[in-house]
Amino acid sequence: MLRLERINAGYGRAQVLRDLSLEVAPGEILCLLGRNGAGKTTTMQAIMGLVPLMSGRVMLAGQEISRLPAYRVPRGGIGYVPQGRRLFAELTVAQNLEIGLRARNSGPEVLDEVLQLFPRLRERYGQRAQTLSGGEQQMLATARALCLRPKVLLLDEPTEGLQPSMIEAIRQVIVKMRDEGVAILLVEQRVDAVLSVADRVAFIENGRNTETLPAEALRADHSIVDRYIGV
């Protein structure tokens, strides 16, 4: 569904990603694991077209999306839940979701579905995003991305700084999306959280994809993780 082919990317002259290749299939959760600064968030931004590629390409369902201007990328069906949520803080919950809906002209039934997943947001519907609690903000960021009816979902540390009940709620939604056939690329720091949902794990080091393993293997042998993450 989503394929990164030897992409090189970075900010200005500082190259971050080097010949990075990845592939996420529909109905699969691929986790990116790596140290801070390894290039996980940059990978997400490169997919969204927010960081220019130096070379390589990003393919979505056979279409080369890395040649499109950034605002056309989500229209192919990529929902992005960025690190730190990055909601439209001064807009209300309803308006944040409306922007998500409009990105791909989703109908009201999509909004209904999304609000069923996150009933809390319905209670907060007219409230400004910045007045929500951290967990509610994460729900909104996720809901906003789901409003695109995504074929691919990019989640960048969705459980960062949340309490366990929230983490569990977000996790359930991620798994539900996978079961509905969405291709999910997940960046997560907490190894146990990764292992509980991931189908495959891609290790990333200095902007390179060193190895991609089935999550089964890591669950069986924890030392592999320690080798890359160096806990």
Next chain:
Amino acid sequence: MPGNPCARMDLGPYIVLASLEGAITAAVLALTAVGLSLVFGVMRVVNIAHGEFFMLGAVIAWWIAHSLGGHPAIGFAVALVAAPLIVGALAVAADMTILKRLNYDPERTIVATIGVLYIIQQMTLMGYGPDARPVEPPFNTRLAIPWFEHGADGWAMIWPWGLGTTSYKLAVIGAAVVLLCGVWLLMSRTRFGLVMRATQADRDMAQAFGIPVERVYALVFGLGAALAALAGVLIVPIQQAHYLMGADPLLLSFIVVIIGGLGSLPGTVLAAVLIGLSDGIISVFFSPTLAKILATLLVGLVLVFRPQGLFGARSG
């Protein structure tokens, strides 16, 4: 302007007159400054050429009124629609050919808009000349002598001193209020307003949700310029069109936008009323220079003690 009313005891009518003059300044300033504030708020760039868009509005209004002839109201009405459209289109073109290529880098945009300022100013000098030319007000021209006597407030007394204003001046205030309400409705009630606010909040995320940010920028830049041009059209029957008339509105707009809080529209309007009124009152009773000195001093104080402006939300 009256001479030195301070020698007299009856200040009332002068204060009313000064407030009215100030309200006109405030009305025109609010329109101009909201344009500047919109551009800064959404695009995070400082547009030094903003005053020239104001001037162009006035000059185009003269040109349209002059070439159409007939009743002044016809030319003025056409100018009221055409001038903002022409200036807005020009600004959109400037955005797409210049600012976009600079990637909206804040420093380089300042330098580039200084260049745009001189290009517009000198082109106007070459095409229009150095003269100040009047445009007839669309109505009330026959009643150019004071029509509205002041002093009847409160004590039901009349000072028939010939102090007065015109119905056109009152209409300018009304028009500015209507236009500002229009901007507010655009921002808060329309899809384009939502898109602008999302772009303002987070440019990258706006793109990540399908908003064509560059197109939004071009339209916002055009809208800001069109508002300045509208202000120019409104003021030209009072002030005359001149190729250097953009300097004062630019300075005052910056003062207002800084005091109100960068990018905050309610703050901008409130600061415009504050600065406009005090400018009118101080100009009538003392001197216009003192008004500018005090306004600039106020900016200094605001920058020292409340750098985010009176209504600025962002800190740091």
